[in-house]
């Protein structure tokens with residue numbers, strides 16, 4: 001079986017172009033990835049990186065300028081829309097609700113259009129909007145509106161769920177409740193593709209992630225795989241008698257005050273050597289810490305490197 005056939009979402013060298021002639025702009029430039037059934041794939045990126053443009057292609061709302069997208073092992077998002085639709089859920093774009101209907105009435109309307117839907121009250125409860133059920137959509141806050149979008153996206157138990165910035169504008173409690181809902185969808189076997197600006201959201205939820213920058217995927221893999229390419233940090237205070245030149249480490253050392261920071265691609269080896277050296281020389285390394293790169297550091301470094309390259 002090919003990667004495409006065994007996947008729920010497959011994008012191969014996908015391009016999206018806005019405008020024509022000298023006004024043409026390629027917002028998505030040769031993006032490829034595969035999401036296997038049951039996986040949660042997070043698309044991260046800087047502002048304007050092309051995340052929404054990509055998700056719209058996956059949802060069949062636009063046709064790629066170049067390249068190929070297949071859902072469920074071989075269906076085309078546009079040509080096979082009728083077969084795909086009952087099996088997918090998506091957060092609505094702007095204008096998906098009638099502003100003078102209440103939350104309950106809006107969900108009711110979508111429940112009628114959805115096969116195998118949860119009951120209205122359950123859908124509203126799941127996204128924490130029960131106390132706002134009788135409020136008109138036009139009077140919801142940004143975060144509450146996002147919760148309503150999410151209620152509709154998760155009405156049925158879709159095989160594939162597209163979530164474009166599902167927690168944008170939500171408070172911390174809303175974000176965590178949304179994460180719980182997303183995890184429960186995943187436990188039921190739903191394949192999920194989400195875009196987010198929140199690195200901790202990707203870290204908390206994603207099996208695989210891709211970092212987009214200026215239309216391209218700059219890095220992809222698990223969180224560990226992505227951060228592995230970036231420097232880890234050793235940090236400690238060094239007694240006056242010693243300088244960084246005495247230390248047996250391979251990474252680059254920087255001394256500020258008496259505090260030393262070492263950036264290294266070999267965290268375990270350098271930490272082991274350093275601690276053995278300290279033991280042998282009877283040195284106390286004050287407040288010693290050793291930590292791998294965070295996703296945030298990897299993200300910032302990718303974004304700035306790519307920026308320099310262009």
Ligand SMILES: Nc1ncnc2c1ncn2[C@@H]1O[C@H](COP(=O)(O)OP(=O)(O)OP(=O)(O)O)[C@@H](O)[C@H]1O
Pocket residue numbers: 018019025027045046047048049050051052053054
């Ligand atoms: N209809 C359009 N016409 C022309 N350019 C567009 C259009 N829609 C989006 N773009 C441009 O395409 C690029 C990618 O936009 P997109 O909304 O996909 O990015 P994004 O990664 O979702 O950004 P953000 O994180 O800021 O929401 C941006 O430079 C944007 O200005």
